[in-house]
Amino acid sequence: MTGYDDGQPRMGFFTDTSVCIGCKACEVACKEWNGVPENPFAWTGESYDNTSSLGANTWRHVAFIESGGQSTASTVQSASSVQSEDEDFRWLMSSDVCKHCTTAACLDVCPTGALFKTEFETVVVQEDVCNGCGYCVPACPYGVIDRRESDGRAWKCTLCYDRLKVGEEPACAKACPTDSINFGTLEAMTAMAADRLDVVVAAGRAGAQLYGDGPSGGVDGAGSVFLLLDDPEVYGLPPDPIAGSKHLPSLWGAAAAAAVTLAGAVAAAFVGGRR
Amino acid sequence: MTTPVGRGPGRRRLRGGPGSVVPSAQIRTYYDRPVLKQPVWTWEIPAYFFTGGLAGASASLGSMARRGGHPLLARAARRIALGGVVVSPALLISDLGRPERFHHMLRVFRPTSPMSVGTWVLTVFGPAAGASAVLAELGWWPRLQRLAETVAGGLGPVMATYTAVLVADTAIPVWHEARHELPFVFAGSAAASAGAAATLLVPTAESGPARRLAVTGGLLELGAAEVMRARLGELGEPYRLADAHRWSRAATVCTAAGTALLGLVGRRRRVAVAGSALLLAGSVCQRWAVYRAGFISAADPKYTVAPQRRRIEERG
Numbered sequence: 001m002t003g004y005d006d007g008q009p010r011m012g013f014f015t016d017t018s019v020c021i022g023c024k025a026c027e028v029a030c031k032e033w034n035g036v037p038e039n040p041f042a043w044t045g046e047s048y049d050n051t052s053s054l055g056a057n058t059w060r061h062v063a064f065i066e067s068g069g070q071s072t073a074s075t076v077q078s079a080s081s082v083q084s085e086d087e088d089f090r091w092l093m094s095s096d097v098c099k100h101c102t103t104a105a106c107l108d109v110c111p112t113g114a115l116f117k118t119e120f121e122t123v124v125v126q127e128d129v130c131n132g133c134g135y136c137v138p139a140c141p142y143g144v145i146d147r148r149e150s151d152g153r154a155w156k157c158t159l160c161y162d163r164l165k166v167g168e169e170p171a172c173a174k175a176c177p178t179d180s181i182n183f184g185t186l187e188a189m190t191a192m193a194a195d196r197l198d199v200v201v202a203a204g205r206a207g208a209q210l211y212g213d214g215p216s217g218g219v220d221g222a223g224s225v226f227l228l229l230d231d232p233e234v235y236g237l238p239p240d241p242i243a244g245s246k247h248l249p250s251l252w253g254a255a256a257a258a259a260v261t262l263a264g265a266v267a268a269a270f271v272g273g274r275r
Numbered sequence: 276m277t278t279p280v281g282r283g284p285g286r287r288r289l290r291g292g293p294g295s296v297v298p299s300a301q302i303r304t305y306y307d308r309p310v311l312k313q314p315v316w317t318w319e320i321p322a323y324f325f326t327g328g329l330a331g332a333s334a335s336l337g338s339m340a341r342r343g344g345h346p347l348l349a350r351a352a353r354r355i356a357l358g359g360v361v362v363s364p365a366l367l368i369s370d371l372g373r374p375e376r377f378h379h380m381l382r383v384f385r386p387t388s389p390m391s392v393g394t395w396v397l398t399v400f401g402p403a404a405g406a407s408a409v410l411a412e413l414g415w416w417p418r419l420q421r422l423a424e425t426v427a428g429g430l431g432p433v434m435a436t437y438t439a440v441l442v443a444d445t446a447i448p449v450w451h452e453a454r455h456e457l458p459f460v461f462a463g464s465a466a467a468s469a470g471a472a473a474t475l476l477v478p479t480a481e482s483g484p485a486r487r488l489a490v491t492g493g494l495l496e497l498g499a500a501e502v503m504r505a506r507l508g509e510l511g512e513p514y515r516l517a518d519a520h521r522w523s524r525a526a527t528v529c530t531a532a533g534t535a536l537l538g539l540v541g542r543r544r545r546v547a548v549a550g551s552a553l554l555l556a557g558s559v560c561q562r563w564a565v566y567r568a569g570f571i572s573a574a575d576p577k578y579t580v581a582p583q584r585r586r587i588e589e590r591g
Contacts (some may be wrong), residue, residue: 014526018502032501046306046390052308063305065305073408084454101305105445106447108385108387108388109389109445110385111380111385111391111394112379112380112382112390113379113382113383114379130372130375130376131371131372131373131376131377131380132371132372132374133390135390135441137314138312138314138445138447138450138569140446140454142313143310143311143312143446144312145312147315147372151372152371152372152373153372153373154372161304166492206500209470216406231303232302232303233303233576233584234303234305236304236305236308239583239587240583240584240586240587241446243446244444244446247444247451248444250385251443251444252440254440254454254455254458254459255433255440258439258461259432259433259436259458259462260432261433261459261462261495262332262431262466263335263432263460263465265462265488265491265495266332266335266336266432266467266488268487269487269488269491270340270345270484271341275542
């Protein structure tokens, strides 16, 4: 599929949000290892999330969902009973990252070949090739990749390609103190995710679900599997993303029909002689 | 301390109407933040949609005019196409984050990328349209001129429509879900602009085919845009909001007025000039309406989440 024939299995993440404590060590480790520029700081008022979304300068993003708490006072009082199922208050945390899609829209639309599939079947931008055309930005159905204003090129998670090359795990997974971020072969990650889902559902988390697991769907499966405790859109994730390039035949079919119509209109303009 | 902590996950309503593709639904979001990224493209891109379409349709018009024995019209159309292909690459390169690396587009051909396909189409079309016009002016190498003219004329309709594939092959709902109609909007808009521009440059007695093309194009543009917005249903709401609404309305008014003037009383020179100017303006506004609607569509997560939720529900 990727043109490599070296027996290297596909590598990926399993992010288990049920044990995420929102420490943001992944955000920091990613920035440090990859030399990602700092973000201009601003208070968002959105729980503990001042990073807001993935982007050119944010390759790991921890989302915080606080809901049900009526006031700061009641939040503090109920903090000890967060686990209780009859309690309205909840505080979800999830570390988001590039999905390293099987059918990656960013890669499909890239006109320079800057985006490519590595031998680990991860999706990486070559910074010496990217010319900043910006096509990958609206193409990504997850809103992950973006162009960096300061240097005009597109940037996103590389799944620490340099670390994988020497047999190390990605910086975010290495730094994660609760093993919310796991790294390994995608097969192992998917199996681990299925096991964790069983445990979490058995513990009474009815809304728990896997995200990005399995080879089906609009991007033919992701290299980043998640265990979520609520629907994907609650975390800012698209519930049923699709790579635009899956519709290439109908896209070009419509253009061909329109081009023929235009040629016909030009020809028809000459029917009826001079007027 | 009784102030609410944070805003919590947002809830947005997206109501279904007649012909709607989105049902009434409570949309859950992450603090109303967009799921998708805004395009980073600037004004050069919709400007290129116009100049590329104008050049493409003009090259086809010029080729047909020469074959049909309309030398004045053929010359005007060739000159317009030349102008379009001189301006277009400059616009495209200027929009890049790294303009000095524009030639990296030419290191691969990637059929899955409409921008790569378009780059190669423009790389053939541009020199062909340019050579066709310049050689014809100079009277040099008539056989080569004919060949260049034929190549440019044949690729013209591709130039005019591939840009619609380019925007439709994205995750932005108002673009992607309009993938069946957008090429017809762009084709009509290109035909209208090419017919109108040629009408301006040739005497009225010689501009019959150009006026007919302009009228056909105007009608196609208006009809396709109407069908597009109707089929988009609530996903087409960005065309009714903010600056996309103003561009869209201006496009409809200008194109309708220009089409009517050229179609009904186009043989009067002053009317033809006014009608042509209106059609050109309408064509520009149409491209800006599509461009800006994409930004509005990407900015609000309800357009992304609602149809996807519905897909999941339909699958059961």
